[in-house]
Amino acid sequence: MVPASTLAAGSVGKVTTRYVDLPEPVGLDCGRELHPVRVAYETYGTLSPERDNVILVCHALSGDAHAAGLSTAPAAAGTRDGFGAEDRDGAAGAALGWWDGMIGPGKAFDTDRFFVVSTNLLGGCRGTTGPSSVDPTTGEPYGPDFPVVTVADMVRTQRAFLDVLGIERLAAVAGGSLGGMQALEWAIMYPDQVDSIVAIASTHALHPQGMAWNAIAREAILRDPAWQGGRYYGTGRTPDAGMGVARMVGHVTYLSGPALHDKFGRRLQFADDIRYTITEPEFEVESYLRHQADSFVRRFDANTYLTMSRALTYFDIARQYGGGSLSRALRGVAARTLLIAFSSDWLYPPAASEEVHEALRALGKPSELHLIDAPYGHDCFLLEEARQTPIVRRFLAG
Amino acid sequence: MVPASTLAAGSVGKVTTRYVDLPEPVGLDCGRELHPVRVAYETYGTLSPERDNVILVCHALSGDAHAAGLSTAPAAAGTRDGFGAEDRDGAAGAALGWWDGMIGPGKAFDTDRFFVVSTNLLGGCRGTTGPSSVDPTTGEPYGPDFPVVTVADMVRTQRAFLDVLGIERLAAVAGGSLGGMQALEWAIMYPDQVDSIVAIASTHALHPQGMAWNAIAREAILRDPAWQGGRYYGTGRTPDAGMGVARMVGHVTYLSGPALHDKFGRRLQFADDIRYTITEPEFEVESYLRHQADSFVRRFDANTYLTMSRALTYFDIARQYGGGSLSRALRGVAARTLLIAFSSDWLYPPAASEEVHEALRALGKPSELHLIDAPYGHDCFLLEEARQTPIVRRFLAG
Structure with a gap:
């Protein structure tokens, strides 16, 4: 645990993840309905009496509701045992939110002004209903029987959750990567309820190479015998081998080649010569x-x-939404749009943000695109806080 | 099988893989000696009476001795059962050599003029001694007891093999990717015996992102329980799951992002809508x-x-060879050098070839670098035969 006294100025301080059970089933794109649905969430800042200062921040593939501040809960309720809180860099014990550099007093998403809400996504494993949750019809975890959900389903769940909190309008929906996809989906699905969206290092559709990396990561899990067709809960075996490979693939796609070069080069793990081993890491990048x-x-x-x-x-x-046309899909968008892309991001490359920007501008809709020249690849959206902050603050003040 | 009548003009025709048992043990970088060592090889063209027209072509990670022509042998001797011959595109039944477009009468490596020799590498599984070969001390396949070999060890084995054939000098050593590494290693290890080298889509040292992809591919195999610590021969179980993931990783790194976009886009596998499945391929690129x-x-x-x-x-x-200095490592090179790189190759990027070229030029050594603007990524060295041919022919005529 990081002592509270070491918290930087601008921290939202200690926070607790809370839970809401949605009163109604959530209708899904696949045609099924899901019930019950619990949503794990955190809030930072104060809801205005007019309820007009709400920003929803949306996490990426491996995130959770704990976006800012220091968590007081060692593990999220409703998840399987053993998933401890951990910061985004993987340092055990620490529990700073995954976007702590962006959310807080005076930060990009300024909690002196805004009421920031963060939820764990539908299908998650950190408190919101997902495959590891108990299926009420069987009394066992859903596993592979959990519905195949879409980003639209995640957004519908967020919408239903905000209804419970009595929040109708959003001043902004913001996120990076998969989080930015949710922001775009919000602007299309609920055009009258979203004033602005902030989509960072994101895209209107993943490109085929990105689809391939995701397919490989999934294959690594599906092919691990310990996955057991998805019914591994309670067996004492989890597909750690396949998950590890999936994470490695993801990790390399989140970084740029030059960043790996600067960080590790070809440095050997031990001493200054090779040891002739295939099973052990030999280079620092392998370790x-x-x-x-x-x-x-x-x-x-x-x-x-x-x-x-x-x-x-x-x-x-x-x-x-567009029968194949991005322009047609964006026709109904009413929100002001802020897009941020990073020069070295080859997984969600700047070109994808430019396509969204151009389509919105051609429709006469307000859109800003900022390209940040930075070397860390897709991970920039988590790392380049200082350079994103003035852009986001100015946009939200507009 | 492709009928002989459909062979294009310029084919070397039907070929047979042959085998040589080396008379002496091969000394390895790791300090061990390996004996016996069998080498699988093919030859194309005619050895001149002066024995001065020999070109050694070197294969890449997954290649074999069958570089050109139509194989008459359905499976290589000395490999485990079930490894059928297959062309480089994976079409079952066909058995054209992996560099057939480059080797033959009138082709880049012109068999009307040169005697082209191709071997399966030390450590291979297509006839040359490797981990699946029988360890004479145990009577069982080596498996994990096979020595960890280096590119230098592969080259030493080729040298010993050529001694058996009575070939002392090489007019050229040529290869792409790992094959180009062997060409560079030849020029350094045996400077007096190599007139020229042709290193295509290769490098003096893989960059850290490439090291990462290779590490992930190996992890996928090592983590497959069917790998069984490498002692899977004869158990009826092989690490196909992990090997499949390794191949997928490799395959995506061999292609460029734009090539995947042009070939597959985001086209769905079936019909024009999604089926909500995680376990089955949904998009063409996944299939x-x-x-x-x-x-x-x-x-x-x-x-x-x-x-x-x-x-x-x-x-x-x-x-x-250089105590960290590329220049010092190349000091003794006497061969003329031809380097070819491809604009879209992000695994063995043009910058690496440029570094070799600049280092050679600074040393006053003859080096040519050709950058071919082509979209297919690293695979260009197998695909862009028409554009490589005049470059290679002119170089070899020089």
Whole structure:
């Protein structure tokens, strides 16, 4: 635990994840209805009497509701045992929110002004109903019987959750990566209820190489015998081997080639010569990947990984809403749009944000696109807080 | 089988893989000696009376001795059962050599003029001694007891093999990717015996992102319980699941993002809507990857994959020969050098070839670098035959 006294100025301080059970079933794209649905959430700042200062922040593939501040709960309720809280860098014990640099007093999402709400996504493993939750019809975890959900289903769940809180309008919906997809989906699904969206390092549809990386990560899990067709809960065996490979693939796609070069080069793990081993890490980059894999499998559920990866691969607003046309899909958008892309992000490359920006501008809709020249790849959305902050603050003040 | 009548003009025709048992043990970088060593090879063209027209072509990670023509042997001797011959595109039944477009009468490596020799690499699974070969001290396949070999060890084995054939000098050593590494290693190890080298889509040392992809591919195999610590031969179980994931990772790194976009886009596998499935391929690119995985595991040995991947990751001529300096490592090179790189190759990017070229030029050594603007990524060295041919022919005529 980080002592409270070391919290930087601008922290939202200690926070607790809370839970809401939705009163109605959630209707899903696949045709099924899901009930009950519990949503894990955190809030930062104060809701205005007019309820007009709400920002919903949306997490990416492996995130959770704990977006800012220091968590007081060691583990989220409703998740399977063993998923301890862990910060985004994988340092055990610490529990700073995954976007703490962006959310707080005076920060990009300024809690002196805004009431920031963060939920764990539908299908998650950190408190919101997902594959590791108990299926009331069987009394067992859903596992592979959990519905295949879409980004639209995640947004519907967020909408139903905000209804419970009595929040109708959103000043903004914001997120990076899969979180940015949710922001775009909000602007299309609920145009009258969203004043603005902030989609960072995101896209209107993942490109085929990104689809391939996601498919490979899922294959690594599906092919692990310990996955057991998705029914591994309570068996004492979890698909850690496959999940580890999935995480390694993801991790390399989140970083840029030059960033890996600067961080590790070709440095050997031990001494200055090779040891002739195939089974052990020999180079620092190999050891780093194995560490990333090991720490991830301790905190994340494999079926949730599959669910999130599938949802972000399906996401394609031109197909969903435009009969293949991005312009047609965006026709009804009323929100002001802020797009931020990073020069070295090859998983969610700037070109995708430019396509959204151009389509919105051609429709006469207000859109801002900022390209930040930074070397860390897709992970920039979590790392380049200082350079995103003035852009986001100015946009939200507009 | 492709009927002989359909062979294009320029084919070397029907060929047979042959085998040589080396008379002496091969001394390895790791300090061990290996004996016996069998080498699988093919030759195309006619050896001149002066024995001065020999070109050694070197294969890449998953290749074999069958580089050109139509194989008459359905399976290589000395490999485990079930590895059928297959062309480089994975079409079952066909058995054209992996570089057939480059080797033959009138082709880049012109068999009207040159005697072209191709061997399966040390550590291979297609006839040359490797992890699936029988260890004479145990009577069982080596498996994990096979030595961890380097590119230098592969080259030493080729040298010893050529001695058996009575060939002292090479007019050229040529290869792409790992094959190009062997060409560079030849020029350094045997400077007096190599007139020229042709290193295509290759590098003096794999960059850290490439090392990461290779590490992930190996992890996928090592973590497959069917790998059984490498002692899977004869157990009826092979690590096909992990090998499949390894192949998928490799395959995506061999192609460029734009090539995947042009080939598959986001096209769905069936009909024009999604089916909400996580376990089955939904998009064409997902189905393609699974097919690539399935066809690869039928023809390739997992321990050989590990061996080759480790060797190409270790390869680093500056570390091996220059105390960290590429220039110092290349000081003794006497061969003329031809380097070809492809604009879209992000695994063996043009910058690496440029570094070799600049270092050679600074040393006053003859080097040519050709950058071919082509969209298919690393696979260009197998696909862009028409554009490589005049470059290689002109160089070899020089």
